[in-house]
Amino acid sequence: DTGVSQDPRHKITKRGQNVTFRCDPISEHNRLYWYRQTLGQGPEFLTYFQNEAQLEKSRLLSDRFSAERPKGSFSTLEIQRTEQGDSAMYLCASSPHWSYTQYFGPGTRLTVL
Amino acid sequence: QKEVEQNSGPLSVPEGAIASLNCTYSDRGSQSFFWYRQYSGKSPELIMSIYSNGDKEDGRFTAQLNKASQYVSLLIRDSQPSDSATYLCAVAPRSNNNDMRFGAGTRLTVKP
Numbered sequence: 001d002t003g004v005s006q007d008p009r010h011k012i013t014k015r016g017q018n019v020t021f022r023c024d025p026i027s028e029h030n031r032l033y034w035y036r037q038t039l040g041q042g043p044e045f046l047t048y049f050q051n052e053a054q055l056e057k058s059r060l061l062s063d064r065f066s067a068e069r070p071k072g073s074f075s076t077l078e079i080q081r082t083e084q085g086d087s088a089m090y091l092c093a094s095s096p097h098w099s100y101t102q103y104f105g106p107g108t109r110l111t112v113l
Numbered sequence: 114q115k116e117v118e119q120n121s122g123p124l125s126v127p128e129g130a131i132a133s134l135n136c137t138y139s140d141r142g143s144q145s146f147f148w149y150r151q152y153s154g155k156s157p158e159l160i161m162s163i164y165s166n167g168d169k170e171d172g173r174f175t176a177q178l179n180k181a182s183q184y185v186s187l188l189i190r191d192s193q194p195s196d197s198a199t200y201l202c203a204v205a206p207r208s209n210n211n212d213m214r215f216g217a218g219t220r221l222t223v224k225p
Contacts, residue, residue, distance in 0.1 A: 031211065042117070042201050042215030043157065056211055091156055100145055100205060102213065104156040 002026060004105030006092050012111045013082055020078045021108045025094030032075050033102060034067055035091040036060070043091055049075060082112045116140065117204050119216035127224050132189040134219050136202030139183070145205035146178055148187045150198045151218065157201055161187070192223040 005024045013019050025032050030051050035043035046065070048056040051072040061067075064082075069075040079086055089109050093102040118137050126132045134148075145164055149157035163169045163176040163185065175188040185204075189196055199218040206212060 033211070033213075040121075040217065042203075042217050045212050045214070048211045050211075058212075089156075100211070100213075101147070101159060101162055103159065104149075107156045 004092055004094050004103055006090075006105040006108050008108055009106060010109050010111075012113065014113050015082060015084060017082055018078065018080045019082060019110065020076055021090055021092075021110075022074060022076050023092030023094075023105060024074045025092070026096075026103060029094035029096045029103075030072065031095045031097070031102075032069055033093040033095075034075070034077050035093065037089045037091055037107075038087075046077075079110075082110075084112045086110060087112045115216075116206075116214045117202055117216040119200075119202050119219045121217055122220040123222055124219055125222045125224060126192050128192060128194060130192050130223075132192045132196065132221055132223070134187040134189075134200050134202075134221065136185045136187075136204075136216055137183055138185070138202075138204045138214075140204070140206045141180075141183060143180075143183075143204045143206050146176070146185045147203040147205075147213070148174075148176060148185075149201040149203060149215075150196075151201055152198045160200075189221075192221075194223050194225050197221060197223050 032049040034046040037043045049069040064080045089107045091107045092105045148160045151157045161176045177186045201218045202216040
């Protein structure tokens with residue numbers, strides 16, 4: 001399968017714990033995006049990487065959130081001291097350098113108890 | 114005012130009919146427009162992109178863009194029950210195409 005992959009697909013955690021999600025983009029795509037989606041809403045932009053550089057961060061991305069893409073390939077999104085309001089689907093998308101069309105992975109559904 | 118607005122629906126059409134989905138956006142300088150389909154519990158799947166005023170057709174789908182009216186629509190001809198999903202309108206703003214804004218989506222039900 002050559003699409004965007006995300007791991008884990010589901011994560012249940014207790015409030016206050018740290019969680020980390022991984023995204024593997026389509027291999028030739030140099031742009032990578034993280035979004036958060038809650039029920040009944042469209043995806044909300046969180047952050048964007050071009051290669052290994054994090055070029056944009058939404059104001060939604062509080063200090064508890066950090067994202068990395070150390071070698072310009074896979075990316076990780078970490079949430080520290082999770083809160084119940086962090087419960088959502090976390091989506092990763094990628095796009096190639098010649099197009100702004102974004103292709104989404106299956107998402108990681110986070111539930112904070 | 115939300116940056117991208119869609120009628121949340123639900124929109125219900127009979128099988129074989131034309132489904133019309135509408136979207137308005139607030140940033141007049143927006144450059145790129147996308148329609149995604151999202152089945153319940155799944156991630157968004159790209160249907161079409163459109164960049165210029167007018168119509169763009171791809172199979173049973175037609176996207177229409179009117180930048181003067183800040184309006185983009187998606188027509189689905191010969192609707193099938195498998196088209197039942199939430200349709201998301203996405204708009205890339207003028208400043209860059211990386212900070213894409215999504216509407217909340219319109220839920221479409223096609224009844225057999």
